[in-house]
Amino acid sequence: MNLYHIQNLEHYFQVYRHSVDQPEQFWEQIAKKNFVWQKPWNTVLNWNSDTAEVRWFEGAQLNITENCIDRHLETRGDKTAILFEPNNPKDPAEHITYKELHTRVCKFANVLKDKGIKKGDRICIYLPMIPELAIAVLACARIGAIHSVVFAGFSATALSTRINDAKCSMVITSDGSFRGSKTIDLKGIVDEALEETPTIENVLVVKRIHSDIMIKEGRDHWVQPLVDAASAHCPIELMDAEDPLFILYTSGSTGKPKGMVHTTAGYMVYSAYTFKNVFQYEEEDIYWCTADIGWITGHSYIVYGPLANGATTVMYEGVPSYPDWGRFWEIVQKHKITQFYTAPTAIRALAKENLEFVEIYNLTSLKVLGTVGEPINEEAWHWYNDNIGKKRSPIVDTWWQTETGGIMISPIPFATPTIPTFATLPLPGIQPALMDEHGKEIEGNQVDGRLCVKFPWPSMARTIWGNHQRYIDTYFSAFAKKYFTGDGAFRDATGYYRITGRVDDVIIVSGHNLGTAPIEDAINEHPAVAESAIVGFPHDIKGNALYGYVILKETGETRNHDNLRKEINQVITEKIGPIAKLDKIQFTIGLPKTRSGKIMRRILRKIAHGESDQLGDISTLLNPEVVEAVIQEAL
Numbered sequence: 001m002n003l004y005h006i007q008n009l010e011h012y013f014q015v016y017r018h019s020v021d022q023p024e025q026f027w028e029q030i031a032k033k034n035f036v037w038q039k040p041w042n043t044v045l046n047w048n049s050d051t052a053e054v055r056w057f058e059g060a061q062l063n064i065t066e067n068c069i070d071r072h073l074e075t076r077g078d079k080t081a082i083l084f085e086p087n088n089p090k091d092p093a094e095h096i097t098y099k100e101l102h103t104r105v106c107k108f109a110n111v112l113k114d115k116g117i118k119k120g121d122r123i124c125i126y127l128p129m130i131p132e133l134a135i136a137v138l139a140c141a142r143i144g145a146i147h148s149v150v151f152a153g154f155s156a157t158a159l160s161t162r163i164n165d166a167k168c169s170m171v172i173t174s175d176g177s178f179r180g181s182k183t184i185d186l187k188g189i190v191d192e193a194l195e196e197t198p199t200i201e202n203v204l205v206v207k208r209i210h211s212d213i214m215i216k217e218g219r220d221h222w223v224q225p226l227v228d229a230a231s232a233h234c235p236i237e238l239m240d241a242e243d244p245l246f247i248l249y250t251s252g253s254t255g256k257p258k259g260m261v262h263t264t265a266g267y268m269v270y271s272a273y274t275f276k277n278v279f280q281y282e283e284e285d286i287y288w289c290t291a292d293i294g295w296i297t298g299h300s301y302i303v304y305g306p307l308a309n310g311a312t313t314v315m316y317e318g319v320p321s322y323p324d325w326g327r328f329w330e331i332v333q334k335h336k337i338t339q340f341y342t343a344p345t346a347i348r349a350l351a352k353e354n355l356e357f358v359e360i361y362n363l364t365s366l367k368v369l370g371t372v373g374e375p376i377n378e379e380a381w382h383w384y385n386d387n388i389g390k391k392r393s394p395i396v397d398t399w400w401q402t403e404t405g406g407i408m409i410s411p412i413p414f415a416t417p418t419i420p421t422f423a424t425l426p427l428p429g430i431q432p433a434l435m436d437e438h439g440k441e442i443e444g445n446q447v448d449g450r451l452c453v454k455f456p457w458p459s460m461a462r463t464i465w466g467n468h469q470r471y472i473d474t475y476f477s478a479f480a481k482k483y484f485t486g487d488g489a490f491r492d493a494t495g496y497y498r499i500t501g502r503v504d505d506v507i508i509v510s511g512h513n514l515g516t517a518p519i520e521d522a523i524n525e526h527p528a529v530a531e532s533a534i535v536g537f538p539h540d541i542k543g544n545a546l547y548g549y550v551i552l553k554e555t556g557e558t559r560n561h562d563n564l565r566k567e568i569n570q571v572i573t574e575k576i577g578p579i580a581k582l583d584k585i586q587f588t589i590g591l592p593k594t595r596s597g598k599i600m601r602r603i604l605r606k607i608a609h610g611e612s613d614q615l616g617d618i619s620t621l622l623n624p625e626v627v628e629a630v631i632q633e634a635l
């Protein structure tokens with residue numbers, strides 16, 4: 001039986017059964033056949049559910065860049081590895097072949113070495129979607145440095161928090177970025193962040209927008225002259241299977257962001273395996289994922305998964321609306337894209353525009369469409385299916401997380417029949433469980449519960465950087481011996497899963513995970529604010545938008561409230577980034593609380609949703625009298 005490439009539904013069920021009955025044998029066969037190892041493993045899986053320690057392919061040695069680049073040189077050396085589509089449609093696309101990618105990664109890796117970077121050092125990458133971003137990521141991996149990519153829309157404060165948490169010694173950035181008709185001063189943001197980062201020794205700067213920037217003598221270096229002078233020969237660093245490959249931050253429901261640690265072998269095997277199957281990738285395909293490499297989707301399904309399969313992966317620098325709302329479809333036509341993977345929020349934004357933006361382009365190259373990051377609503381699903389896929393291309397609604405490293409629940413195109421809003425079935429090796437509030441697994445179908453995974457899979461995050469206890473508390477405490485996802489899910493009569501949304505204090509806005517606590521912390525820093533609470537409410541395009549309840553220090557606050565709203569959003573932009581701005585801010589005299597002093601978000605959520613007639617029993621609150629006032633003030 002071919003385990004690596006699933007071809008139909010029956011085949012899927014066979015493979016799935018095998019992966020559950022004999023998980024270790026299953027992953028061993030896949031790992032052995034489809035990857036290059038410098039040394040084989042001693043044990044496939046080592047798992048301690050009490051300490052939440054998991055090790056896959058222990059004893060093995062490898063380098064992921066040998067698997068993503070070197071091994072393709074002989075057979076695919078002249079094939080395009082990365083197809084770069086710039087922000088400005090008038091600028092030419094860049095086709096980087098596997099051979100060129102090899103040279104550029106080796107040179108970049110030598111630059112890192114020249115600057116003293118060694119295996120295990122952490123490097124922060126803060127770059128726009130230009131080829132150097134993928135090259136820098138791979139250069140780190142080649143020499144065993146741990147990359148920590150920070151999405152280039154994050155603010156200086158968010159950047160310095162992440163740099164300090166991982167104690168990075170270097171930042172790789174650019175003089176700026178193009179975003180539609182705007183340019184963004186990335187280097188300026190880095191300079192501000194670095195005022196508070198004692199561990200940074202060097203900054204490598206890629207020239208992209210040719211702006212006049214500050215170069216701090218001794219610390220900042222233009223990267224191109226260094227790359228030009230570097231050798232194109234860079235041997236791979238031998239990595240143990242469980243050596244960290246990267247750290248990627250995700251927001252939690254409390255406190256500072258969590259640096260999820262992904263390790264080398266398991267991550268490689270799983271991201272490559274799922275890429276092959278979920279996109280039914282074939283040799284001549286041109287695959288495009290519109291995510292940013294600053295998120296896990298970009299790590300696994302722009303860089304590592306596609307390149308490990310020898311694919312052509314598209315990187316797009318710009319936004320969907322520039323120069324107009326037809327840009328995505330123009331790119332699909334121009335490069336004859338075969339697989340297109342995007343977020344529901346993008347689909348909703350595109351669906352709002354005139355259909356002519358779609359109709360003037362030839363989209364017949366498309367074979368598979370994908371979505372990720374949040375539940376897709378039926379309307380958006382149908383728009384995507386009718387107008388982009390022309391009812392011919394299956395839509396894979398892929399459910400997964402930064403923590404899971406790869407896609408967990410998804411249809412397999414041309415095998416799994418799809419139903420709008422259902423992520424459908426678990427991929428091979430994934431054993432989901434729905435749990436009730438008493439910690440018992442809910443058996444059977446037509447049931448709702450909290451979504452857990454009851455057996456380890458190769459690409460699960462191994463820990464939170466510097467804080468294993470937080471990892472245990474967040475993911476392995478709610479339900480004994482199971483990984484808790486933080487999501488709720490429904491399992492229908494046929495065993496299909498539909499993700500119903502977060503059950504914790506994380507809100508998904510435009511596909512971005514936002515914890516309520518860090519935003520509340522930011523708001524509370526405004527001098528006029530005493531206390532605040534954030535909830536989500538439905539939004540046409542973003543899926544959810546943020547609604548803030550804010551108590552001011554002085555109830556007789558005389559300043560213009562609209563100005564105050566602007567100031568509060570300004571603080572959020574500075575502390576976190578514009579993605580966390582609030583759509584609505586209600587100044588309130590109080591917040592409903594439990595007797596133990598916890599804010600009752602359930603009630604605030606109902607009010608924000610305009611459902612204040614469905615609050616249920618509020619008599620157990622510490623301050624039930626506040627609720628009526630909050631309802632009266634609601635926006």
Ligand code: PRX
Pocket residue numbers: 250296297371372373374375376397398399400401402403423485486487499501502508511512513
């Ligand atoms: O709530 C789920 C939602 O996004 C969360 C993970 O966010 P993040 O770590 O940023 O990773 C996003 C990209 C993998 C999940 O806990 N989510 C992700 N995909 C889906 C989804 N919700 C519903 N359907 C999906 N397909």
